[in-house]
Amino acid sequence: MSRERRANRIAGENRRLLVRLGISAVVMFGFGFLLVPFYEQICEATGINNLLQPDKVSVENTQVDRSRTVLVQFDANLHDLPWRFQPQQRSVTVHPGEMVHVAYEVGNKRDRPITGQAVPSYGPQVAGQYFRKLDCFCFTQQTLAPGEQRTMPLVFVLDPKLPADVTTITLSYTFFEIQGRNAAKASLADKS
Numbered sequence: 001m002s003r004e005r006r007a008n009r010i011a012g013e014n015r016r017l018l019v020r021l022g023i024s025a026v027v028m029f030g031f032g033f034l035l036v037p038f039y040e041q042i043c044e045a046t047g048i049n050n051l052l053q054p055d056k057v058s059v060e061n062t063q064v065d066r067s068r069t070v071l072v073q074f075d076a077n078l079h080d081l082p083w084r085f086q087p088q089q090r091s092v093t094v095h096p097g098e099m100v101h102v103a104y105e106v107g108n109k110r111d112r113p114i115t116g117q118a119v120p121s122y123g124p125q126v127a128g129q130y131f132r133k134l135d136c137f138c139f140t141q142q143t144l145a146p147g148e149q150r151t152m153p154l155v156f157v158l159d160p161k162l163p164a165d166v167t168t169i170t171l172s173y174t175f176f177e178i179q180g181r182n183a184a185k186a187s188l189a190d191k192s
Contacts, residue, residue: 064098066095068164069094072093072169072171074102074171074172076175079177080177082110086104087103096130096160100158102153102156104137105149106149107149107150109147118138118142118173122169122170122171127162129159134157135153136153138173142175
């Protein structure tokens with residue numbers, strides 16, 4: 001085989017390789033370019049992660065019973081506690097299964113810190129087992145400094161299995177002072 005023929009053969013193979021690599025590069029670029037609209041179509045069809053048109057995606061809680069409403073009334077009581085305690089709103093109408101955010105206001109009228117604990121009660125009593133509190137000031141003891149005012153959240157859901165004849169629920173909180181808590185703190189402060 002002559003040198004010239006061999007050089008022509010290698011040049012031809014190189015051209016074919018260059019054409020194949022060029023076609024591969026164009027196909028890969030095209031695939032990458034088409035991947036974005038393909039991804040958007042999949043996300044739109046499934047409703048996942050649609051960042052381009054968030055108003056088109058409406059997430060609805062399918063556990064909410066929109067066919068009925070329940071009036072939830074809020075009550076606030078103090079048991080020998082020098083505080084001011086009241087709900088920000090007296091009642092709210094909700095659908096069972098719907099998440100509800102409300103708040104209570106509390107203030108210490110004394111010149112010393114006081115610790116209290118809220119205890120809930122329900123009317124009718126059967127409603128208590130269907131009242132799901134997700135966030136509540138009653139979960140922990142509350143210590144208020146002298147003159148301190150605070151807004152405390154309450155987040156709840158009424159279980160959709162709530163009996164249909166229960167149309168009004170009264171949620172009543174009574175705050176009790178935690179006796180000995182402040183005396184123990186004062187005693188520790190005196191010793192140091």
